[in-house]
Amino acid sequence: xxxxxxxxxxxxxxxxxxxxxxxxxxxxxxxxxxxxxxxxxxxxxxxxxxxxxxxxxxxxxxxxxxxxxxxxxxxxxxxxxxxxxxxxxxxxxxxxxxxxxxxxxxxxxxxxxxxxxxxxxxxxxxxxxxxxxxxxxxxxxxxxxxxxxxxxxxxxxxxxxxxxxxxxxxxxxxxxxxxxxxxxxxxxxxxxxxxxxxxxxxxxxxxxxxxxxxxxxxxxxxxxxxxxxxxxxxxxxxxxxxxxxxxxxxxxxxxxxxxxxxxxxxxxxxxxxxxxxxxxxxxxxxxxxxxxxxxxxxxxxxxxxxxxxxxxxxxxxxxxxxxxxxxxxxxxxx
Numbered sequence: 001x002x003x004x005x006x007x008x009x010x011x012x013x014x015x016x017x018x019x020x021x022x023x024x025x026x027x028x029x030x031x032x033x034x035x036x037x038x039x040x041x042x043x044x045x046x047x048x049x050x051x052x053x054x055x056x057x058x059x060x061x062x063x064x065x066x067x068x069x070x071x072x073x074x075x076x077x078x079x080x081x082x083x084x085x086x087x088x089x090x091x092x093x094x095x096x097x098x099x100x101x102x103x104x105x106x107x108x109x110x111x112x113x114x115x116x117x118x119x120x121x122x123x124x125x126x127x128x129x130x131x132x133x134x135x136x137x138x139x140x141x142x143x144x145x146x147x148x149x150x151x152x153x154x155x156x157x158x159x160x161x162x163x164x165x166x167x168x169x170x171x172x173x174x175x176x177x178x179x180x181x182x183x184x185x186x187x188x189x190x191x192x193x194x195x196x197x198x199x200x201x202x203x204x205x206x207x208x209x210x211x212x213x214x215x216x217x218x219x220x221x222x223x224x225x226x227x228x229x230x231x232x233x234x235x236x237x238x239x240x241x242x243x244x245x246x247x248x249x250x251x252x253x254x255x256x257x258x259x260x261x262x263x264x265x266x267x268x269x270x271x272x273x274x275x276x277x278x279x280x281x282x283x284x285x286x287x288x289x290x291x292x293x294x295x296x297x298x299x300x301x302x303x304x305x306x307x308x309x310x311x312x313x314x315x316x317x318x319x320x321x322x323x324x325x326x327x328x329x330x331x332x333x334x
Contacts, residue, residue, distance in 0.1 A: 023054070024054035024055045024120070025120065025260055025311075025317070025318045025321050026260060026305075026307050026311065026318065026321055026323050027054070027055065027058055029305065029323060030055060030118060030258050030260070031058060031062050033256060033301075033323075033325040034059070034116040034118065034256050034325075035062070035063075036254075036256065037115040037116050037254055037255050037256040038059070038062075038063040038066045038115055038256075040065075041065040043063065043065065043067070043114075043116065044066065044067045044069065044111055044113075044114040045059055045067070045068055045069075045114065045118070046069045046070070046071070046102065046106075046114050046116065046117045046118070046247070047059065047068060047071070047120075048071050048102060048117060048118065048119045048243065048247065049071070049099060049119055049121060050071060050072035050077055050081050051072065051074075051077055051120065052080055052084070053070070053077075053080070053081030053084040053085055055118055055120060056068055056070050056081065056085060057084060057085060057088075059118070060085065060091055060092060066091075066115075066116075067093070068088070068092045068093065069093045069095065069111070070085075070092065071094075071096075071097045071102065071105060072095075072097075073096070073098045073147050073234075074148055074149075075096060075148070078096055081094060082094055093109065098239055098243075099119065099239065099240075100239045100240075100242040100243040102117075102243065102246055102250060103246050103249070113250060113251065113255070114250050114251060114252065114255060115251070115252055115256070116255060116256055116257070116258075117251065117255070117256075117257040117258070118257075118258050119243075119244075119247070119257075119258070119259040119260065119261075121236075121240065121259070121260060121261045121266050122260075122261070122262040140198055140200035141199050142154075142199075143155040143159065143196060143197060143198060143202065145226075145229055145230045145233045145234070146233055147234050152233065152234070153233065154233065155229040155232075156195070158170070158229055158232055159187060159191065159196045159229070160195045160196055164184050164185070167180075167187060167188075168181055168184045170228050170231075170232045171183060171184065171224070171225055171228045173228070174227065174228035174237065174265065175227045175228030175231075176224060177225060177228060179209070179211075182209050182211075183205075183206055183209050183210070186205050186206075186209040190205055202222065203222045206221055206225055207221055207222070227263065231265075236266075237266070237269065240266060240269055240270075244270055244273045245273055248277060248297065248328065249332065251328035252328065253328050253330065253331060254327065254328065254329075255327070255328045256300065256325060256328070257325065257326050257327075258300075258324070259323070259324050260322070261304075261321070261322050261324075262320045263320065267324070270324050271324065274297060274299060274324055274326045275299075277295065277296045277297030277326065278296075278298060278326065279295060280293055280294065280295055281293045295329065295330070296328065296329065296330045296331075296332065297326045297329065298327045299324075299326055301323060301324050303324075304324050305322070305323040306321070306322065306323075307319065307321050
């Protein structure tokens, strides 16, 4: 299960106000990747996934002359982070928005280009640890899963109203669940008896529906279904597909972007955007590469970087993290 910030010890539980106890994933490496672009006066850095504000607080602390713009679709995250970042005053601007809205947010703020962008995808620890949000399969909770609880349909509505074929598509495409048809058959059978409302019933159904061999591999057998429902409810991949290219376009020359992803679907999309930007698009046969065909990005990581063993030991939710970085080296071709 993903988690942007995690408690370093279980004693922290699901404390809503204990932001200082949270450890942002791969924090030092993210700061180091962005540093060359943010150490100059007047730089602007965007945290596209504010969460509980751990990365944002570190960015403001390490780069004292930088201005922060931070986005989150979760109003409760904005409230808690606002308290955490209050000491930085007007250096921090927090905005209720989904990260594919970044260009519009910057336009409203009168910011033409930025020097740094950070994405920390997945579910924040606040969302995981708050039982009534329904993200975690390890505890019984209402099947909500909306990152912004003021809009959209819940996971329960998806389970209870989607045609069987659409549910199979969601589980297979977004959860990479090989047993999608078997699970959906059980869901459709059971929802006809009583609509789904809580997570425990869904977890039990998945356990009963899967063959023994499928239960022996890959951790909790419900995790792929829960991932798929969360992505569907929040439109995560469609949003990300728009957001990464848009964020790259907001970078000034020399600006840097760092993206933390937590499953292969996210990482693959980020990899594709970065690779396309770093490629030469010159037609075959030209002896000299004209400016309009030159790469616009320089890759800052060799493949995806992984958390260290020490970080995973301290922060179990960091285990699936994959970090990629890139630098803007040219303007877009006219």
